[in-house]
Each structure stands twice: as structure tokens, then as C-alpha cells.
Amino acid sequence: MDRLKELLENSNRQTWIIIGLSLSTIIAVSFLLLGNRPVSNAQPEFTSQSLMSDSGMASSSSSVTATSQTSVNTTMYVDVKGAVKQPGMKKVESTMRVIDAVQLAGGFASNADEKQVNLAQKLTDSQVVYIPKRGEKVPTSVAGSSAASGGASSESEAPQVNLNTADLAGLQQLDGVGEKKAEKILAYRQEHGGFxxxxELKNVNGFGDKTLERLKPQITV
Structure with missing residues (x-):
């Protein structure tokens, strides 16, 4: 009987030892799994932040590129004068050239002397583009270029119109002189053998002392 009791006690002790080891193993595995879970969750967060940072850098880079490209083309204004069909101030871009300004002014007039103009010259803001007529002498200040003064030019810098040689279109280049006044100048010139x-311009009907004073820097004989 004593032997049987001893065997039962040993068997119960081993059973509890096995149960204890099993519980310890289960607890250890559970802690290990729970301990690894935050690490696996942290990786996507880091990746997300990295992607957001990269996206922000790409957006900033695109914005800088777009701004740089926008600054290339700048709106400017030039004054096209002389032998063109529609003279006046024209809106242009900084990448345009003299030929573009001429086209905006309706193209060359029939008496334009294109050979005296550098059509490939780049335009600048406030530039005066002057297209001379055939036989017209371009002033030294604008010779060899597109007749551009770079800024607002005075009347004294503009090419002078010869009252004895200019045709009907040439006389109309004078400020305030239209077709009718130009015809009166031609008629007076023919009648009196020239100026x-x-x-002597004030002797032409429609031209007084004030008009003559204004036109003097623009005319010659």
C-alpha cells in the first residue's frame, strides 16, 4: 500500500510539473508575439511619413519648375513706327523678335525698305521699332539695328521727312498729317516747284505757326 501511494504522489507531481512548464511556454510565446506587434506596425508609419515627405519635395520641385518656366515669357510693349500698315504700340513677349512686331503691325507697307532693318533682333520693353521707307536715310542713333532706341524716343530722334521728296505715304508719317493734308503738301510742292x-510749310492751307513748330524736328527740305 505504501508503495502504491508513493507512485501516485510521484505521478501527480510530474503532472503538475508538466502543466506548469506548458503554461510558462504559452505565456512566454504570448509575450514574444505581443512584443513584436508594435514593431511591425511602426514600419508602415515610417514608410507613410517617408512617402509624404517625398511627395512634398516633388510638389515643391514642380512648383519651382513651373515658376521658372513662367518667368521665361514676359509681357512687354513696343512702339512700331514707319513703313508698316498698322503702326502703334503692340503687346509682345520677351521671346519675340523684330519680325514678330512687324507682323503684329499688319506687315510691311509697300514702300518699306526691309534691308535696313535687323529682323532677327530680339525685342526689349519700351523699344521703338522703326521701319524706314525706300530712299529714306536712317538716323545714326538707330542705324544697324531695328531702329530701336531702347526707351521712349523724342521727336528729334525720329527720321526726318523730306518735304520735297516724300510721297503721299511718307508725308503721312508726320504727326497729325493725314491723307488730305499730305495731298495739300504735294499740291503746294508741285505748284511752287518745291519747298x-x-x-514755308505754314503757307500750306491747314498748317499754322503752332503746327509748324511741332513738326519742325520731323521735316527737312
Whole structure:
């Protein structure tokens, strides 16, 4: 009987030892799994932040590129004068050239002297583009270029119109002189054999002392 009791006690002790080891193993595995879970969750968060950072850098880079490209083309204004069909101030871009300004002005007039103009010259803001007529002498200040003064030019810098040689279109280049006044100048020139001096213009009907004073820098004989 004593032997049987001893065997039963040993068997119960081994059973509890096995149960204890099993519980310890289960607890250890559970802690290990729970301990690894935050690490696996942290990786996507880091990746997300990295992607957001990269996206922000790409967006910033695109914005800088777009701004750089926008600054290339700048709106400007030039004044097209002389032998063109529609003279006046024209809106242009900084990448345009003299030929573009001429086209905006309706193209060359029939009496334009294109050979005196550098059509490939780049335009600048406030530039005066002057297209001379055939036989017209371009002033030294604008010779060899597109007749551009770079800024607002004075009347004294503009090419002078010869009252004795200019045709109907040439006379209309004078400020305030339209077709009718130009015809009166031609009629007076033919009747009197030409102008002896610029002051003689006031003898033409429609031209007074004030008009002559204004036109004097623009005319010659």
C-alpha cells in the first residue's frame, strides 16, 4: 500500500510539473508575439511619413519648375513706327523678335525698305521699332539695328521727312498729317516747284505757326 501511494504522489507531481512548464511556454510565446506587434506596425508609419515627405519635395520641385518656366515669357510693349500698315504700340513677349512686331503691325507697307532693318533682333520693353521707307536715310542713333532706341524716343530722334521728296505715304508719317493734308503738301510742292525751307510749310492751307513748330524736328527740305 505504501508503495502504491508513493507512485501516485510521484505521478501527480510530474503532472503538475508538466502543466506548469506548458503554461510558462504559452505565456512566454504570448509575450514574444505581443512584443513584436508594435514593431511591425511602426514600419508602415515610417514608410507613410517617408512617402509624404517625398511627395512634398516633388510638389515643391514642380512648383519651382513651373515658376521658372513662367518667368521665361514676359509681357512687354513696343512702339512700331514707319513703313508698316498698322503702326502703334503692340503687346509682345520677351521671346519675340523684330519680325514678330512687324507682323503684329499688319506687315510691311509697300514702300518699306526691309534691308535696313535687323529682323532677327530680339525685342526689349519700351523699344521703338522703326521701319524706314525706300530712299529714306536712317538716323545714326538707330542705324544697324531695328531702329530701336531702347526707351521712349523724342521727336528729334525720329527720321526726318523730306518735304520735297516724300510721297503721299511718307508725308503721312508726320504727326497729325493725314491723307488730305499730305495731298495739300504735294499740291503746294508741285505748284511752287518745291519747298525752299521748312518754314514755308505754314503757307500750306491747314498748317499754322503752332503746327509748324511741332513738326519742325520731323521735316527737312
Amino acid at each position: 525752299k525751307s521748312a518754314d
